[in-house]
Amino acid sequence: MPKLRFNMTMSLDGYVAGPNQSLENPLGEGGLALHDWAFATKTFRDTHEVGGDEGETGLDDDRAAAWNTNIGATIMGRNMFGPVRGPWGDSAWAGWWGADPPFHTPVFVLTNHPREPVEMTGGTTFEFVTDGIESALDHAVEAAGDADVSLGGGAGTAQQYLRAGLIDEMEIHVVPLFLGGGSRLFENLSGGPAGYECVGLVSSPAVAHYTYARKT
Amino acid sequence: MPKLRFNMTMSLDGYVAGPNQSLENPLGEGGLALHDWAFATKTFRDTHEVGGDEGETGLDDDRAAAWNTNIGATIMGRNMFGPVRGPWGDSAWAGWWGADPPFHTPVFVLTNHPREPVEMTGGTTFEFVTDGIESALDHAVEAAGDADVSLGGGAGTAQQYLRAGLIDEMEIHVVPLFLGGGSRLFENLSGGPAGYECVGLVSSPAVAHYTYARKT
Numbered sequence: 001m002p003k004l005r006f007n008m009t010m011s012l013d014g015y016v017a018g019p020n021q022s023l024e025n026p027l028g029e030g031g032l033a034l035h036d037w038a039f040a041t042k043t044f045r046d047t048h049e050v051g052g053d054e055g056e057t058g059l060d061d062d063r064a065a066a067w068n069t070n071i072g073a074t075i076m077g078r079n080m081f082g083p084v085r086g087p088w089g090d091s092a093w094a095g096w097w098g099a100d101p102p103f104h105t106p107v108f109v110l111t112n113h114p115r116e117p118v119e120m121t122g123g124t125t126f127e128f129v130t131d132g133i134e135s136a137l138d139h140a141v142e143a144a145g146d147a148d149v150s151l152g153g154g155a156g157t158a159q160q161y162l163r164a165g166l167i168d169e170m171e172i173h174v175v176p177l178f179l180g181g182g183s184r185l186f187e188n189l190s191g192g193p194a195g196y197e198c199v200g201l202v203s204s205p206a207v208a209h210y211t212y213a214r215k216t
Numbered sequence: 217m218p219k220l221r222f223n224m225t226m227s228l229d230g231y232v233a234g235p236n237q238s239l240e241n242p243l244g245e246g247g248l249a250l251h252d253w254a255f256a257t258k259t260f261r262d263t264h265e266v267g268g269d270e271g272e273t274g275l276d277d278d279r280a281a282a283w284n285t286n287i288g289a290t291i292m293g294r295n296m297f298g299p300v301r302g303p304w305g306d307s308a309w310a311g312w313w314g315a316d317p318p319f320h321t322p323v324f325v326l327t328n329h330p331r332e333p334v335e336m337t338g339g340t341t342f343e344f345v346t347d348g349i350e351s352a353l354d355h356a357v358e359a360a361g362d363a364d365v366s367l368g369g370g371a372g373t374a375q376q377y378l379r380a381g382l383i384d385e386m387e388i389h390v391v392p393l394f395l396g397g398g399s400r401l402f403e404n405l406s407g408g409p410a411g412y413e414c415v416g417l418v419s420s421p422a423v424a425h426y427t428y429a430r431k432t
Contacts, residue, residue, distance in 0.1 A: 012388060012426055013402035013409075014230045172228060174390060176414035176426045180407035186229035191396035193229075198392035201421050208417060208424035210228055210392045 072147025077157030235397035288360025293373030
């Protein structure tokens with residue numbers, strides 16, 4: 001069975017985006033620095049075509065690579081996809097990632113407002129799902145074939161899947177940064193997340209990687 | 217100058233005590249498990265006189281030992297000291313730690329209610345400070361002589377010192393546990409903590425240790 005896999009970077013004070021998110025500052029104030037560890041890796045630089053050979057290898061790159069392997073479809077919330085709110089109208093918004101997004105798979109965007117699929121260069125297609133997280137997962141599993149499904153953010157989307165107990169594997173990358181406000185990952189979970197066991201904890205000087213599997 | 221040093225263990229979802237703290241369950245539901253990594257160390261077993269030779273050495277023990285070294289006085293909040301609320305009256309409560317507490321130094325307990333000092337076996341004296349965190353720090357620095365001052369919990373006390381910018385060095389031990397509720401360490405900080413830089417991040421399979429120093 002394909003797995004639903006989720007990985008996200010969090011500040012030590014629990015935020016996955018900083019305060020005052022905006023079009024100019026989609027990760028909020030200070031939020032971009034969450035991902036400095038990832039930006040430095042060969043894997044990130046390869047997948048974003050910004051010069052993989054100049055990227056770092058080692059433990060952090062290994063973790064980034066593990067989460068980029070065997071992904072056949074992606075699910076994300078509308079806030080991760082873009083800043084547009086309400087009906088799509090004739091919006092031409094097609095994500096933050098330019099003409100050739102780094103997914104190279106179908107991407108299922110959770111939204112309350114229907115929209116026709118948007119086909120991008122390089123194998124990424126944005127499809128818009130209006131009937132909830134389980135439907136999005138069904139579509140993604142079907143699209144992924146034998147591969148797994150990756151769950152993106154934001155925090156609200158992750159919380160919906162955590163509450164529903166639908167995430168099979170997750171890794172939280174905790175960086176020694178304080179954002180002081182913004183979007184917390186672990187809240188609105190009704191006493192959870194429940195049912196996960198830690199199966200790995202490793203660190204570099206930049207980040208500690210906490211890996212969990214759902215208890216069977 | 218003596219330093220004010222603070223170390224505390226936090227769950228991955230940000231709690232330093234679980235939900236529903238009580239006399240029977242002073243760390244809240246599930247909260248005791250926060251400290252499993254520490255309980256296993258030689259340092260903890262030595263300082264609590266429960267058989268140090270059976271304790272583990274290695275990275276986690278090194279971190280525990282570092283935080284037990286060169287401490288000349290301790291500050292803690294009333295909730296860490298005990299469950300008694302309101303005036304002390306003729307309460308005989310003298311902490312959770314028995315006749316010979318593991319501090320072996322003066323311990324300054326923050327409270328709104330005056331009480332005479334309580335001298336314990338082994339060099340620990342509980343003194344009760346009613347005029348605020350800076351006064352407690354002044355008393356502790358004077359008592360500590362050339363050694364440093366250790367700040368204990370709980371979360372509310374730590375937040376007061378963090379807001380005031382009085383902590384010189386801190387280490388947050390993050391364990392891969394989810395408590396789902398309880399006392400969060402990093403909240404009520406008005407956008408902080410500010411002014412700290414990470415000077416170390418190391419991990420064992422049980423816990424990652426994030427060390428900070430105040431920027432000078």
